[in-house]
Amino acid sequence: MQQWAQDLPWRPGPQLFVLEDVTGAGKTEAAMTLVHRLLEHGQARGVYFGLPTMATSNAMYGRVADIYRRWFDEQQVPNLVLAHGARHLNTDFAHSVVSEQARDHAYGDGEQTASAACNQWFADSRKKALLADVGVGTVDQALMAVLPFKHQTLRLIGLANKVLVVDEVHACDDYMAGLLEAVLQAHAQQGGSAILLTATLPHSMKRNLVAAYQKGRGLAAEVVEEQPSFPLATRVTDQSLEQTPLATRDSVIRRVAVEMFSKPEAVIEHLLDTAESGQCGCWIRNTVDDAIWAYQALRERAPDPDKVVLFHSRFVMADRQTIEQAALERFGKTSTAETRAGWILISTQVVEQSLDLDFDQMISDLAPMDLLIQRAGRLHRHRRDGSGNPVDTDDQRPSPVLHLFTPPYESRPASDWLSAHLPGTGAVYRDHGQLWLTLRTLLDEGGIDMPGRARHLIESVFGEDAESWIPEGLQQRHLDQEGERSSRRAMAGFNRLKMDQGYITQASHGWMDDLHLDIGTRLNEEPSITVTLVRQDEDGALKPWVDAGPFSWERSQLQARESLARRLPEWPQPLAAQRDALVERFPGLKFSQLWLADAGVGEIAYSAVLGLHKKPR
Structure with missing residues (x-):
């Protein structure tokens, strides 16, 4: 992939690149090479680099x-800006915080005074990130360029003459994908280039993204032929659409076998055996509870609970x-047998x-x-000897x-096949038909072969x-979720600005403040709320938890x-x-x-060990 990006015969004009390769193969480095050449x-x-989360x-x-x-x-002297809601907590970027200034009189609900607006403007570098020479942040900052947020124009101008790089494109749900299509169309209309990076992109999603970019360039949507090859590099220009099958590095070619547990006691026993043998292990659960x-x-059963x-x-x-820092030191790339x-x-x-x-x-x-392919990418991710120490040779572990x-596989599952065994998983991933297809495919394959079977695993x-392969007992749930996905795409079309109408009132359904970011760029089934933990000191003064x-x-x-x-208790009236x-x-x-x-x-408590949790009954 990197060699292809370096040697690609160059063409003038705006371009869209879609780079598909396995996790850890070097897609980011290939994208940086293309950025350099553009x-x-x-x-x-x-x-501007748009990532799915603040951590990424x-x-x-x-x-x-x-x-x-x-x-x-x-x-x-180019400037580099980090853009997300918690950027000021990143020590490498802490210098960007603007000092406080005096507040003045607020004139009414919904109105901002001059000092408040300026204070917010200078302190909030997220708005200005797209104006910087190089910006890094969440993909939300780019999506807001096509939503009726304040300063939307600034974001759209900021994207002009920029390369838009979106990593982990497959992490976008149907709503975000609809907004990303609008961004690509608007960016292409401005003559911008874009690079999309992914390890597990369904062909239908790729086809829609390419079509949106082509529409922005005034081109007829060209059929994107479904390719069995993986890795695959796609380039779209005003003259052509090219898909180039590529090889991947030998070091990232591997097979991960898949085996099943159906009882939690068996998982606990396996993890105890893992620890006793001197290995390290991880159990990824789908819910916090x-x-x-x-x-x-x-x-309760570990010989060393700590x-x-x-x-x-x-x-x-x-x-x-x-x-996070402790996990990186204990299980990261430079960790040793002693730390693991x-x-x-x-x-x-x-x-x-x-x-x-x-x-x-x-x-x-x-x-x-x-998601299972992503999780498997954290298994034997780096080469180690049998004890767990880093090595430059092939991995020496089993x-x-x-x-x-x-749940045990059933060829004709009932409608409660998943929810009866894993109710939390059933609530988080509501298309139980897709989970059944995942399990059936992995049983048929016996494991995950990357990159050889990557395309088959995703498209299956x-x-x-x-x-058409989903059994009758799970069809209704699947159809319900298909309806939900269609609704999400429709909501993306409803919320985004009607760019072709120009700057008129009818081009939007009302302008929003940036504080409603979750409403605009992410359509969560249940909204998240920021909770601030407060405590009292010995004198009764209110202090931050940390x-x-x-x-x-x-x-x-x-x-x-x-x-x-x-469900958190209300704030005590005597402390109002x-x-x-x-x-x-x-x-x-x-x-x-605020929560004291x-x-x-x-019924809810917090500790540094368990986090926010329900008290035992």
Whole structure:
């Protein structure tokens, strides 16, 4: 892929690239080569990298910071901006925070004074990220260019003359994919180039993205022939559409066998054996509650409970950063046999894409095929000897095996085939027909062969003909979810700006403030609420839960689904005046739910070990 990007015969004019290759094969480096060549030929003046999460954005920011100066002349001094909601918590970017200024009188609900608007403008670098020479952030910042947000025009102008690089494109759901198509069309109309990176992209999604770009260029949608080859590089210009099959590096060609567990006790036994043998392991659960249960069950039987670690999304930012850093040191690329031996990580989807971790053994709850491929990428990710130390030779550990925790396979399953065994998984991944197809395909294949069978694995579950194989008992659930997916795509079309109408009122359905980001760019089935944990000191003063270092209030926040956040106890009435004074002093807190977490009231608790959890009954 990288060699192809370097040697590709060049063509002038805007271009779209779609790079499909296995995880860890070097797609990002190939994209950076293409960026360099676009800049070198004067076809762009900058670049914006859009990632699916803040964690992946932070990782990309570090990689780009090491190389971006090479893309510009020595006389130029390009600027590099990190753009996401928690960018000021990234120590490498902390200097971007603007100091506070005096507040003045607010004139009415929904109105901003001059100082508040300017303060927000200068402190919020997300708006300006697309204007920077090089921007790195979440893909949301690009999607907002086609939504009726304030400063939408600024984002669209910022994308002009930029290369738009979107990583992990397959992570976009139907709603986000609809918005991304609109972005590609608008970007192409402005003469921009784009690069899309993916490891598990269904052909139907690729076809729609290519068609959107071609429409923006005023071209008739060209048929994108479905290719069995993988890896595959696609280039779209005003003159042609080219798909080039490529080889992949020998080091990333591998087979991961797949075996099944149907009882949680068997998984616990396997993890205990893993620790006793001096290996490290991970069990990826699909819900936080299931992860907490597994963590507690394993600790009760582990000879060394302190070597069992829990990681999920309901930790405050400070604790989450601590756990992430410890996981990278213990299971990361440079970890050794001494740091890894006997450690078990119980986690949720947070380790799926963001962190460069390597486990000797992995168990995963049943999930859609594309996510299982991502999870398997954390199994024997780096080459090690039999003890777990890094080596430059071939990996010397036994062949990797991904164990699935799943209901037993049934050729004619009932409608409750999944929910009766794994209700949490059934609630998170609601198309049980796709999960059944995933399990059937893996049983037929006996494992995951990458890259040789990558295309087959994905299309067997997400292909246009796949639904015909879903058994009758799961057809209704599948049809319900197909309807939901169609609704999401329709909602993307409803929310996005009607660019062809120009800047008139009828081009949108109302302008939104950036604080409603989750409403605009991500259509969650249940909204998330920011919860700020508060405690009282010995004198009764209100303090952030993590009262150490800069940004203590932000580091004391977590995201919780709305139904869970609503179960938190109400703020104590005797402390209402103190709360109001606190919000007056730190205005950003008014956009979160304050919780006096050390009061011990209610059915929900928080600890640095379990995160936000339900108290045992």
